[in-house]
Amino acid sequence: MKKIYTLIIIAMALQINAQQFVSTEQQNRNVFIEEYTGKNCTWCPEGQMVANGIARTYPGRVFLVNIHAGSFSPANYPNLNTEDGTAMVEANQLYSFPAGYVNRTSEYAVGREQWSSYTMEQLAQPAECNIDGQVVIDPVTREATINVEVYYTSNSSKDKNYLTVMMLQDDIVGDQEGGQYNPEQYINGEYHHKHVLRDVVTPTWGEEISPTTEGTLITKTYNYTIPEIIGDPNGTEAVIDNIYFIAFVSEFYDGYQTCPVLNVNELLTVQDVDSANSLLITEIYPASYISCSENNVIKVNVANLGKNEINNMKFETTVNGVTSEFDWEGSLLGQHEMTVDFAVDNLAADNVVTVKIVEINAEPYEGSAVTIEFQAEQWLDLEIDPEVEEETLTIEIAQDKYGHQTKWYVIDSDYNILASGGPYQYLDELGTVLHTESVTLSQDDCVKFIITDSGGNGINNGNGEGSYRVMNSKGDVIIDGNGQFDIETYHLISVKKDDVSIDENVVSSAKVYPNPSENELNIECDGMQEIMIYMTNGQLLENVDVNSDRYLINIKDYISGIYFMKIVTEDGIYIEKIVKK
Incomplete structure (x- = not known):
């Protein structure tokens, strides 16, 4: 998806110098995955497929950039290199691609097998600051006015931080070694490059900002002209419809780069047109990809690209050919965005949900429909006694020789980590070592147990017969895994007691x-x-x-x-x- 939008709460009255876009509520950290890549890198498309999957798993929480530079990125058409990208590769001394940083939390770049586990750990951490904003582009002059707001909900450990704004572009068509390893972007023999770094609006490693104390609001405005062609020689057109902007705050400069990333967000991008009423459904997605029910909530992101305030909308939703309508009332200002929640019942595997806007401000409206397909997910029902409020699970991990590659997590539907383990020790010889840990769950919890292997070949691949088991409080085995997987595998568990009968x-x-x-x-x-x-x-x-x-x-x-x-x-x-x- 090109655009992922987050909820903006519209206040009926704003104080002077109050924030317009950024939330002042405490939030957990979003995640920024930087993949260093190149057209001559055979395994980079697989890295992009992994990153795309992570972003889909955590909608609105994970943001991606592909940085083309280095020996794997030639200057033939389409030349996707940038001066900023080259400086970043050289500063980090990167030679093996694909290489990635997840919120710049590791000393060295890590392989695609580790991006998922790093992401889960970051999503569960409270952020010191929130960041959001808006970009208004004049499509005639190509002038972009970029407004960014940073609000500190707690103190940063450093008295100055760094704000970076990047311009990215989707759908640049060209060649790519190994493009077939990412079928989503390999179409008719050509590769459709996404999340491509085109320029850094601020200095490469960010602009210094302060103070960084709780309650501080920092606002920045950048006036930027979008080039028509980027790359010399053999540059490519910067198509405005495919351009968007990412902004993030990093904590300090370590001599190589600014790190770690405290928070990141995509800025709402609108074109400055004369239309009074123009609405766009930018994306629909489940409220959580961790669900133990066929009755779910979907989130519909709506951007008001026009000038007028919208006070009511009528949505038309279609689930497997059955259509219903939903009325919304409130305030959506011009060139602002919002998220609307819909309850959708009786969703089964591969159900298709389509949403469109058919009326705004009591007038008929012809808007484009957006569709999402729900994939099959199975879960284990763990029934507990009616008198019991909690259930303690025992988790057994039998590591193989390469225990240092193994991690596991139990996360809830809000992506909070309830329990985790690993990495474990590297063994001198082939064999296994058993690790036993526990986690306590509450009734009505829906959780995901995930086990990962950064080596990409599971824990039972000839280096010791590794395995994993999950047992309930009575000692019954409810999950029995043979340890044979690639990067990761998971199981959904629903804790229920029969109150409603x-x-x-x-x-x-x-x-x-x-x-x-x-x-x-x-x-x-x-x-x-x-x-x-x-x-x-x-x-x-x-x-x-x-x-x-x-x-x-x-x-x-x-x-x-x-x-x-x-x-x-x-x-x-x-x-x-x-x-x-």
């Missing part, structure tokens, strides 16, 4: 109305003691002590979709399906 319906006198509802539900039932609302996957959303025969509950902030209400009374339990419009 139709068999519990022993009360028949309850009334819930209006149902469906947009805002409030009236509940009438004799002797009510407690009301609980669950998602369809069993996750508890709300728990209210009542002790009354009547109650009014507000569901205005719920995502549109199906829920279950459980009413506990003096005489028994009542279950009602409710629908939020």
Whole structure:
């Protein structure tokens, strides 16, 4: 995807010098993967395929750049070299490609087999600062006005940091050794280069910024002319429709480069056109790629490219040929962006979801449709006793000789690392060593157990019969892996207890109305003691002590979709399906 947009919260009134784009809330770190590459590098397309996969796994959180330079990057057409890229390769003394840095956290560049594990570790860390902004391009003069905001939610360990703004370009068509190893970008015998570094707007290693203390807002504006041709000789056209900008903050200059990256983001890029109303759905993606349910939330990123404020929109969603409509109300200012959440029920493997905008400000609108295909994901249901709130899993890793290449993680649907292990020791001889660790999960958790091997050949490949097992609190083996994989393998685990059951319906006198509802539900039932609302996957959303025969509950902030209400009374339990419009 060329553009990945993040949510911008629009305030109805802004104080003087207040931020317009960047969030002031504490956030975890986003990830910046820099791949050093070249057209004569046979295995670089595989590296790009790995990086693309990581970015898809963590939408809106991982940003990529491909830096063409060095001995593998000749100057024949298309010449993708830049002065900045050459300076970066020389400073890092890179000779073996593909080579990559993940948030510039390693002393040396690391191979593509390690990018995923480095990414997971970075995503779980709180960021000292947030960064966001906007680029407005005049398509006639090619002048770009770049506005960047950095807000510190905590103190940096250094009293000055470095802000870097890069211009990237997608879809540059040309030759590439080994292009067939990345079929996504190898089309009709030609390679479509993506995330290509075209220029660094700031100095190569960034512009110094300070102060770097909690509560500081730093704003920067850059006026930049986009060249028509980049590269000398045999340069390529800088197509404005394929241009976008990345901005990131790094902590200090170590004599070679500025590092580590504290946070990174893609800037909203809009063309300065005269259209009053112009909306674009830039991307749709699941709220999380870690899900143990067929009922999911998808996020739809919308950019207002026009001049007018948008106060209402009508979306049309189609799931496997079944179409429904969704109304949105709020404020989306001109040349700003936002994210809208949709609840989508009963998604199965390879389901196709299409979203388009059909009405804005109560007027018909013809917008382009955007489609996403949900891939098959299977999960293990781990049922726990109804009286128990938590479950402790035992994890056994039998490493092979190359234990220093092995890591494992348990991460939740927000990509927080709940437990991890490795790397382990290198063994002098062939064989295995058993490592036993544990992790405690809560009911309704959906987690992913991931095991990685930076050697790219698993832990059972002739260097010792490595394996892995996961056991529940009773000692039952719920996952039994033979250790044969390449870079990584994973398993989804859903922790459930059977709280929501139709068999519990022993009360028949309850009334819930209006149902469906947009805002409030009236509940009438004799002797009510407690009301609980669950998602369809069993996750508890709300728990209210009542002790009354009547109650009014507000569901205005719920995502549109199906829920279950459980009413506990003096005489028994009542279950009602409710629908939020």
